[in-house]
Each structure stands twice: as structure tokens, then as C-alpha cells.
Amino acid sequence: MTMHDEKTRFVERDRNWHPPAYAPGYKTSVARSPQQSLVSMQSPSVSEIGGPDFSGLRMGRYDNDLLLNFTQGQALPVGERIIMFGRVIDQFGKPVPNTLVEMWQANAGGRYRHRNDNYLAPLDPNFGGVGRTLTDEQGWYRFRTIKPGPYPWPNDPNSWRPAHIHVSVMGPSISTRLITQMYFEGDPLIPRCPIVNTVNDPDAVETMIGRLDMAHSKPMDCLAYRFDLVVRGRLQTYFENQ
Template sequence: MKSGYYPRDLNMHPPAYTPGYRTSVLRSPQKAPIGFDGSPTEFTGPTFGHSLIGELDNNLILNFAQAGESAIGERIMVHGYVLDEEARPVRNTLVEFWQANAGGRYRHKKDTYLAPLDPNFGGCGRTMTDENGYFHFFTIRPGAYPWPNGKNDWRPAHIHFSVFGAAFAQRLITQMYFEGDPNIALCPIVKTIPDEDAIDRLIARLDMHNSRPHDMRAYRFDIVLRGKRSTVFENRKEGN
């Protein structure tokens, strides 16, 4: 690869056509992919400044709440490192995240799940990695929810991530699941991933060492951009 990045390992990614995941049937390509060399713009990086981040952007418990109020649910901290394919920190890069509330419902007009909305929870935020590639944010543990795929399919509790990286070729969109959730093994979307190690890299581990007593538990989730240990891109072969 002319860019210097490791080639993508497509064997660990979901195939485009996976009938168990119903919407992939119509949107999967009908012809073999064609590879192209990367363009110069893919190897330049988006730049973001800490001045663009608001005081509560990384606190989903409070960033949509009325004064004196807070979101409802189990309070947690999610933290970890963003690393490149050589396990080096990706510094000063934007990490965005969004999720359902504690009942499993998104604040979106097309979400018609019966669970109630939380008036004090917006479900999205962002932060920047520091000089060591470290990030953290505070939120409510999201709930599982049903989705119209099979007769009784449920999505595991999860948080969506968008990470820009040091170059556009590193851009990643993915999901984080929670250790011990039995819905992970049952989820048709997770089942599309053929590599068990890749699935394992999508699961955050309970981290009692960094939990706050009588306040919130912590979950550790490291994100690797590209390379053999990369975090799986969300239902697509490109991006890692």
C-alpha cells in the first residue's frame, strides 16, 4: 500500500451479503469489489482543536439535562486509548459517541420503540484524545431494544463510536458492547462477523479499578485504527 498503512484484513469483516441480517440482502453489492490506490487526500488528517469541545460534551449524564437534573439510569464511565496499527497513540483526534437511553430508546423521530424518552438525556457527545491517545466520557448504560429483523431479535446494549484518526484513511465508525451481555451472541448483526477475536475487540471490559465508589462503574474500550488488531468497522469492509 502506497500510504504506508497496513492492508486491510477483509477476512475478519462481515461479508456484504448476510441473509440473517435482512437489510444486507438488498443493499449488498452484486459484483466483485474493485481496488484502487489511495488518493493524497485520504492520507492527510482532519484537525480539531480542544477549543471546539464544550465543557459538558463528554458528559451525557448532564449535557442534555435541565438545571439540577440528570439522566436516568446506571451511571458509567467509558474510557480507553485510540491507537494506530503500530500501537502508537493517536493524539488530539475527535471521538464522537451516541446511544439509546437506559430503556433502549433513541431520541430520534423514527424510533417508535415503546420505551419512554428521558427528558434529561440527549444520547450523544464528543471528546478529544489527549497526548497519550486517551479519552473518557460519562454516560448512562444503554438498554437493549427489539428491532424488525426476525421474529424476536434484540440488539445488545451498545454505544456507537465515530473516530477520525490522524488521516481520513483511518476514519472508523463502530459499536461497543458490554462484557457479559448474553444478547451479544444472539445478535444477527454480531453474527455477521466471521472472526471471534474481532467480536471480542468490540466488547468493553468492566474496570473496577477505575470505577468511582458509590457513583459509577467504569468500562475500558481501546480502539485500534487499521492493522491486524484493528477494531472492526461497522458492517463494512472499508475503513480499517
């Protein structure tokens, strides 16, 4: 096998990383788990494995700055200011340039700006909780935001979601859109979360944890967390939509 073949061949990911569809500890999975056998799909079409091309997509001034994008720079949200950054790469470490990375999150109190979120924490009038950006030629992306708060959810009498940021990355084609969550290094709620505990492999959980990066933090301003996204192969980041 040539060096070129080694760097372009497909390496299948370990499907044992994915949690079972039926996970009684995560109660909503009981009703959502399949009741019939899975159906094999045909190979993807050319339109599914090619594009879209985001290189010409124009971003707004504050699209990747959640401190400013909801108020267009007129006011700041409440909370701990952070930088979230990393690279989108393939299984061999090759960057995925000009791909769309989107994120959404709760505010510092743990509440989403969503009509169905009834948590008693207040909405922040200066925080929308969504952002987007394109990776550069080396696959780097960056967001500035506030650290989201944990929040309770009715899985059992005292279930809490760890602080987390939802991330969507399109990858090299429409068929490779992947969705995951970034948790924060050292959060004691991570091993207590029923959703996290549906993932049986500790290595898979580790791929969803953003690492504190003091070298990229800004003194007297904000901490930085690095979260790399591997979009295919054995070392792929654990994604909830696969």
C-alpha cells in the same frame, strides 16, 4: 529493517474479519448487498490522507458528559451511571493524540432520541444520547454516560440488539474515520445478535467488547468500561464501515 521502519511501516489488516455483504441472517443486508462487481478506486489524494487538525477544536463544558450535556447540568437522566474510556492507538501501540472521538446511544430504556425510533420505551427528557471529545497526548479519551438498554428490532419475531454504544473515531486523517460499536462484557445477548453473528471471527467480536474496569470505577457512583480503539493494522478494532 531498522527500529524506526518497524514502527512506521504499514501492516495490512486481515480483511477476512469483515462480514460478507450478503448475510441472510441479517435480513436488511439482503437488499443492501452489491448486485455488481466491486470497482477499484485510485490511491487517496493528499487531502484525504492529511488532516484534519483537531488540536484547536474547542469543546463545550459537558461535551463528553452525557449525564449533563442535554440539560446543561440542570437535571440528570434515568439509568445506570457509567464511565466509558480507553486509548486510540495504532498497530504498534503508538497513541493517536488530538483526534476526534464521537459517540451516540439509546437511553436506559433502549430508545434513541430520533424521530424514526418508534420503540414503546419512553424518551428520557434529560438525556440526549450524543457526546464528543478529543484524545489527549497519550491517546486517552473519556465519556460519562448511562448504560443503554437493549431493544427489539424487526429482523425476526424476537430479535434484540445487545446494549451498545456507537463510536466514531477520526484517526490521523479524514480518510481513516472509523465507526464501531462497544458492547458490554458478559451480555448474554451478544452471541444471539444477528448483526454480531455476521462477524465470523470470534477475535474480531472481542475487539468490540468493553471490559469492566473496577480500578477506574467510582465507589457509590458508577462502573467503568475500558474500550481501546486500534485504528490500523492486523490488530485493528473491527469497524463496520470497512
